[in-house]
Amino acid sequence: VFRNKLDFFAAAKIPSSFPPPTIPEIAFAGVSNVGKSSLLNALTRQWGIVRTSDKPGLTQSINFFKLASKLCLVDLPGYGFAYAKDEVKESWQELVKEYVSNRVGLDRVCLLVHTKRGMKPLDYELIDLMERYKTPYQIVLTKTDLVFPIDVARRAMEIQESLKKNKSVVKPVMMVSSKTGAGIRNLRGVLGKLARF
Ligand code: GTP
Numbered sequence: 583v584f585r586n587k588l589d590f591f592a593a594a595k596i597p598s599s600f601p602p603p604t605i606p607e608i609a610f611a612g613v614s615n616v617g618k619s620s621l622l623n624a625l626t627r628q629w630g631i632v633r634t635s636d637k638p639g640l641t642q643s644i645n646f647f648k649l650a651s652k653l654c655l656v657d658l659p660g661y662g663f664a665y666a667k668d669e670v671k672e673s674w675q676e677l678v679k680e681y682v683s684n685r686v687g688l689d690r691v692c693l694l695v696h697t698k699r700g701m702k703p704l705d706y707e708l709i710d711l712m713e714r715y716k717t718p719y720q721i722v723l724t725k726t727d728l729v730f731p732i733d734v735a736r737r738a739m740e741i742q743e744s745l746k747k748n749k750s751v752v753k754p755v756m757m758v759s760s761k762t763g764a765g766i767r768n769l770r771g772v773l774g775k776l777a778r779f
């Protein structure tokens with residue numbers, strides 16, 4: 583399914599502008615700059631359709647993309663970055679929280695975690711919500727190229743342990759680098775199963 587052409591089709595800053603859910607949907611969430619937009623590019627091998635940047639806070643709305651009419655991929659704004667004005671920060675966080683709690687037809691949230699930095703309080707907040715609303719989610723460690731393989735494994739085990747009582751988490755923790763392509767095929771395999779054929 584990831585070979586299909588990726589098309590941008592909607593952006594939303596408020597829940598009432600979310601497009602109607604019609605096809606299976608996978609969203610990418612996580613702290614600012616963790617590599618959400620880059621992962622979308624790597625998964626689809628279509629660089630430049632999803633914008634990425636060195637500066638945290640680039641993605642400011644919820645952006646909906648389609649792979650033919652088989653799968654919807656959703657790039658969420660990052661949360662918790664330091665430079666934004668408080669009220670702007672608040673509104674993005676509220677938007678993401680609302681989306682992961684109440685979005686109809688949301689099949690999976692990939693919660694991206696920077697391998698070097700680990701889980702942040704806002705990640706756990708989002709996880710609590712997804713547990714409460716029974717939203718299936720999985721953890722994806724990003725930027726694995728920045729640390730030694732042993733540290734990637736350690737981080738994955740630490741997170742697995744901290745979530746072992748959780749019910750909506752889809753195992754195992756996945757590990758990727760959008761830069762080297764490590765783990766991307768694996769993740770495509772896992773997510774591809776959710777597509778409509
Ligand atoms: P926001 O939209 O601000 O929330 O950020 P984002 O999570 O979408 O991050 P984005 O994909 O824009 O990437 C942020 C920065 O990290 C960019 O400079 C990327 O080039 C870099 N980056 C992304 N993936 C990787 C990776 O796998 N390895 C390395 N070394 N850098 C990466």
Ligand code: MG
Pocket residue numbers: 618619620633634640641657658660
């Ligand atoms: Mg982004």
